[in-house]
Amino acid sequence: MAERTHIPPGWDYNPATWAQRIPIVILALVGFGIATYLSLYQLDYVDTVWEPFFGDGSTTILNSKISHILPIPDAALGAIGYLVDAVAGLIGGTHRWRKMPWIVIVFGLAVGPLGFISVMLVVFQPVLFSAWCTLCLASAIISIVMIGPAMDEMLASLQYIQRAKRSEASTWKVFWGIGDETEKVA
Amino acid sequence: MWAKLMNIVLGIWLMAAPSVLEYGPAASDNGHIVGPIIVTFSTIALWESTYIVQKWNYPFALWLLLSPWVLGYEVATASMSDMAVGMMVLVLSSRKTGMKNRYGGGWSSLWEKNPKHMEDQRDNESEAERREGF
Incomplete structure (x- = not known):
């Protein structure tokens, strides 16, 4: 039964279906778009940044010392992160929690x-610079909303690894999905 | 569900209140730090598989009850608001949620001796064996 539907044992649904994953990937891509736009501003490819609510808040935040503490601006780091989220959300079929x-x-x-x-x-924005940044807040909201729906799949995989550990199968091979090792575990 | 949404609104209020009610610096910084944390945990808790994260609000709600004295708030409304929010978040975060789905024993199963997802696995196997005529 679990073989056909890919529902983990003790679960009522499969957390790795596309209906579960696509919304997270879309959120990640929106986040990627916002972060890319902000990093273009931080890298001086764009002269002004869109800020409808907080006056010069965005300029203060995006030009702060903290945002340029690393070799690449912090928004570019965020864009890379969102891209990793989107790609990692897309790789693998609907049984990837065990394969x-x-x-x-x-x-x-x-x-x-x-x-x-x-x-x-x-958190650091208003405390350190007494300023808010609309698009930074939007990006933060997207990141927070992605966490909950991504964690159920992780739980299914961790439970699966737990079962692998207690079976004759090699946990290492199961983790990487090597060969037929996964067939030995439920 | 509504309890978590209420917590999110209360967290946003913590972030906005310092400018709305003109708090002093200590109360402002506190709201700007604790507000986003409560919003984050309450948002993650909206999903069934991670509802347990609402309990992470406890220490921050308790801190809101204590912080007017520990940090010495200058504005009385700041003390009243933070304590009221702390009380409400504490109560709302302790609400039990009815679960629609099962999660193989949830996160705690990962350090249990006989986790739910393994019991169910054995049940499934014996059922399959019965059906195959063993």
Whole structure:
């Protein structure tokens, strides 16, 4: 039964269906668009930045010392992160929680910490610079919204690895989805 | 569901209140830090598989009850608002949610001796064996 529908044991639905994953990928692509636009401003390819609510808030935030603390501006880092989310969300079929646990784990870690970093950036903005940035907030909201729906798939993979550990199968091979190793685990 | 949405609104209020009610610097910084954290945890908790994250609000809600004294708020409305928000978030985050789906025992199954997803697996196998005539 689980073989045909790919529903994990003890679950009521398959967390790796496209209906589950596509909305997260779309959110990641929107986030990628916003972050790319902001990094074009930070890299001086665009002269002004769109800011409907907080006056010169965006300019203050996007030109702050913290945003240029790394070799590449922080928005570019965010854009790379969103791209990793989108790609990791697309790789693998609807049984990837057991056929390719590694990509599910990469996906979960990329979505989780990235969301957290975005929140931290929002937190630091008003405290350090007394300014808000509309598009930075929008990006943070997108990151936060992605976390919840991505985690169920990660849970299914972790439970699967847990079952692999207690079976005769090699956990290492199961994690990377090598050969027929996954057939030995339920 | 509504309890988590209420928590999100309360978190946004924590972020906005310092400018709306003209708090002093300590209360402002506190709201700007704790607000986004409560919004984040409550948003993640909207999904069934991660509803447990609402409990992560507890320490921050408790901190809101204490912070007017610890940080010495200058504005009385800041103290009242933060304590009221802290109380409400504490109560709302402790609400039990009815689960629509099962998750193989959830996150706690990962450190259980007999996790739910393994029991179900054995049940499935024996059922399949019965059907195949073993």
